[in-house]
Amino acid sequence: MAKMAFCFWVLLLSLPLLISAGRSGVVSQNTFEVKKQLKQLNKPAVKSIKSPDGDVIDCVHVSHQPAFDHPLMQNHTIQMRPNFYPEGVSEESMKITSSSKSSKPINTQLWHTKGRCPKGTIPVRRTKRKDLLRASTIKSYGKKVHKSIPKPRSADPGFTSQSGHQHAIVYVEGDKYYGAKATLNVWEPKIQQPNEFSLSQIWILGGTFGEDLNSIEAGWQVSPDLYGDNNTRLFTYWTSDAYQATGCYNLLCSGFIQINNEIAMGASIYPVSSAYKGSQFDINILVWKDPKEGNWWMQFGNNYVLGYWPAFLFPYLSDSASMIEWGGEVVNSESEGQHTSTQMGSGHFPDEGFGKAGYFRNIQIVDGSNNLRDPKDIGIFTEQPNCYNVKTGKMGEWGNYFYYGGPGRNPNCP
Ligand SMILES: *[C@@H]1O[C@H](CO)[C@@H](O)[C@H](O)[C@H]1NC(C)=O
Ligand SMILES: *[C@@H]1O[C@H](CO)[C@@H](O)[C@H](O)[C@H]1NC(C)=O
Secondary structure, rough: HHHHHHHHHHHHHHHHHHHHHHHHHHHHHHHHHHHHHHHHHOOOOEEOOOOHHHHHOEEHHHHHHHHOHHHHHOOOOOOOOOOOOOOOHHHHHHHHHHHHOEEEEEOEEEHHHHHOOOOOEEEEEEOHEEEEEHOOOOHHOOOOOOOOOOOOOOOOOHHHHOOEEEEEEEEEEEEEEOOOEEEEOOOOOOOOOOOOOOOEEEEEOOOOOOOOEEEEEEEEEOOHHHHHOOOOEEEEEEEEOOOOOEEEEEOOOOOOOEEOOOOOOOOOOOOOOOOOOEEEEEEEEEEEEEEOOEEEEEEOOOEEEEEEEEEHHHHHOOOOOOEEEEEEEEOOHHHHHHOOOOOOOOOOOOOHHOOOOOOEEEEEOOOOEEEEEEOOEEEEEEEEOOOOOEEEEEHHHHEEEEEEEEEEEEOOOO
């Protein structure tokens, strides 16, 4: 009896020790994982630049970038320029810069005020320990956690509640598309919850909307969980399996090959449109396919060819894309059982027009003859027009354009 009691007490006394040993085991495992992941993401830098917004930009030798971690990239020869541009790019760019008085072109990032990356390197936004610790798991950092397939026509009520994502987009489908272009008005929408985001982008899509969707995405976003602040940032995303195992934002996995030494993916865009009826700022984005090598290239502004997604990443984009979308997306986490007040675009509805609502202008596609063309038969899609809406139009210098966005929660969107 006494012996049993003794055993019992020993067990009871040692229990907290066992628990704390278990905990510290988890912690050191975690620390190890964090270190390993940081080492994987942050490549050795030739030079590092501290941006006023708190970012550190590492200038990484072009051949040391994350893309080359991929086993299929071992023997890849970097393309230092595209073989080919779609017809009509240069005239289009020149026309916009020379004739548009209402909006000034943006061609700088904040970190440029503190230095530049030398030739032969690329600027990479450094991932910090605290960035990884904000992610739900260390491995999921830089990946879209919820599936967020913006599939027009599936506007059944189940779709909205299932994914929690809200879109206000325009799209074209039913043809073969070899690229897309747009000029995106840039704002700094307010985000209600750190795990929500607001983005405005172009989607280049192939495959079906099931398990095999191939998607190339580029635009601007505010994402507190990803970046640790509320700044508006330039981003790209890709996936080849409907956001399951492949793909990531920016250079946060092996995929995109950057060649440009001036523009950092994920860096803050400066300036942005910030006042109602104030100065408007916008950025140009062009994504197109090199018909010879099959790579998908991206250009930012009129002068910066950022790099490319290698052809092998996208089995369903090996010929062409089957759908293009342009517009906004937010996460609606419905905390407190109400619609989120996270804004899309400027946070104002399309009806309010220029200087108030956000816009995309000069939306174009690249056709089978590699010409930039106006899209035909533009469709629009939004799950809840009382929360976020879209309104299209066509006029002079702006070509095909649309206003989009909204405030989220309001009396008509409870
Ligand atoms: C790279 O080249 C080497 C030597 O030619 C070859 O053995 C290897 O299989 C190649 N790797 C890939 C992924 O193509
Ligand atoms: C981001 O904005 C939210 C309100 O929209 C605010 O509560 C939060 O403190 C901001 N975060 C940072 C890092 O500034």
